[in-house]
Amino acid sequence: MAKEKSRFSSSSIWTEKYRPDNFDDLTIGHENLIKRARAFVTSKNMPHLLFAGPAGCGKTTLALIIVKELYGKNRRENFLELNASDARGIDVVRQQIKSFARVHSLGDVPFKIIFLDESDALTKEAQQALRRTMENYTETCRFILSCNYSSKLIDPIQSRCAVFRFKLIDKKDIDEKIDIIAKGESLKIDEKAKSALYEVSNGDLRRAINLLQASASVDKHITENLVYEIASTVKPTQIKHILENSLDGKFLEAREKLFDLMLKEGLSGIDIIKAISSQLTELKISNEKKLKIIERVAEAEFRLVEGSDEFIQLEALLASFGVIGR
Ligand SMILES: Nc1ncnc2c1ncn2[C@@H]1O[C@H](COP(=O)(O)OP(=O)(O)OP(=O)(O)O)[C@@H](O)[C@H]1O
Ligand SMILES: [Mg+2]
Incomplete structure (x- = not known):
């Protein structure tokens, strides 16, 4: 999977290149979520986690930071990232989880982490299976489940997890991130273009960054019109x-x-x-x-x-x- 390969290496995709990779790099609030995550890392102990919230608001980012801070250089061995909506189906996912979870963690953290993206895409039956898997491997594994709607997950899963609720990113924070990237890439960006990025992305930071990159590939001077043109939406x-x-x-x-x-x-x-x-x-x-x-x-x-x-x-x-x- 290309996504996996790019995770821990530098990337020409800006959402990856500018993804914060430790707690101090997080420019965007979610303060009490970050505080809780830090506490887990410090104590090297955590429950299963459920990250719920809209697209592009920092769920994957926080999960990757937890993993990095917990395991440091051992993270490849101790971390498995899966996508629940993967066409190969839950059976393959379960096989992968099984063979990963069977082997004990490497280093001083007593568990491994499995990050399951789009977990709300699982059918109810698959969720039941996931719940049993979570129980079976509690000794050796912690799950971080990511989803848009926690209500789509069955109660027994929700109640097994500490729930982290993420919110849409507000304009100030999107602007700040855009400024950081514009500086890093030597772009000239108009104030109105920033408003356009926010307007079009609707609080989805990934979308805003992708649009910025697409616009920049046309012109290093980013204007409002360019953004709307690239997004092909209406002003x-x-x-x-x-x-x-x-x-x-x-x-x-x-x-x-x-x-x-x-x-x-x-x-x-x-x-x-x-x-x-x-x-x-x-x-x-x-x-x-x-x-x-x-x-x-x-x-x-x-x-x-x-x-x-x-x-x-x-x-x-x-x-x-x-x-x-x-
Ligand atoms: N706290 C943060 N501070 C600064 N930048 C952030 C933060 N969180 C996320 N980002 C930036 O926003 C982008 C999108 O975040 P991320 O991929 O974590 O979203 P997500 O919630 O996992 O979205 P999806 O539900 O679509 O998978 C990242 O590429 C990263 O550059
Ligand atoms: Mg994600």
Whole structure:
């Protein structure tokens, strides 16, 4: 697995290259989580852990740091990383766990660590099997399970783990990380471009870093436009104009801008619908009107997903905004 190979070596992928690899490098808070993790490392003792939270918020990073701090140079022997959604299925995963867990840990930490990513992708049956595996190898192994939704895991697993809840990264922290990388890579980055990175990534730091890298491969001067272009999403102001025009009854203007976005910038109907719904809060109209718009947007989204023609659906949507705006 390419992912595994890159783990402990330098990498040209920025999410890896700039991944903090000890507690002091963590620029992003999660303070009480880090405190708990440090305590485990100091005492060389820890329960099974469950890391729950949205994508790109630092779960893997913290797990890797725990492993590194616990085992130092012995980490290769004492650490196994698996992905639960792996196509090879849970049986292979169980075999791997078994042969890894059978052999005692190397060095002065009495257990090995198995990091199981996307554990909420496991079926209920697979989770039962995992639970038994966790019990069987309690002596020699600790699990760190990573997932987006802890509620998707069966209770017996949740109750066997100390739960760490991760949050989306806020703008200040994303900005700080972007600045560090921009410095390291000698990029010039506009303030507005940073806002764009945050807007598009929605608190997913991995997405923000990947976008930065993709943008930088086009131009070392990162601008707002470049970011939106690379992300091929709509600039919030563009959508806002379309919405305002259509609410003001300027249907033709709104439609022209809309078709521009779709034809020239290659955005799909669904992209536009999502952008509209995220811009709604910015509009200066009554709540009653907003509710009506939300209803219409949801209907259009449903039709698009069902396979309706996106141009016709979006045109109809804009027309209905005109009626609502009256
Ligand atoms: N505490 C932190 N301080 C600074 N940078 C961080 C921190 N945590 C994560 N990062 C950066 O954010 C990127 C994404 O983090 P990570 O891969 O740990 O997310 P994740 O929660 O495992 O996401 P996923 O659920 O998608 O696997 C990393 O590549 C790293 O560069
Ligand atoms: Mg991860």
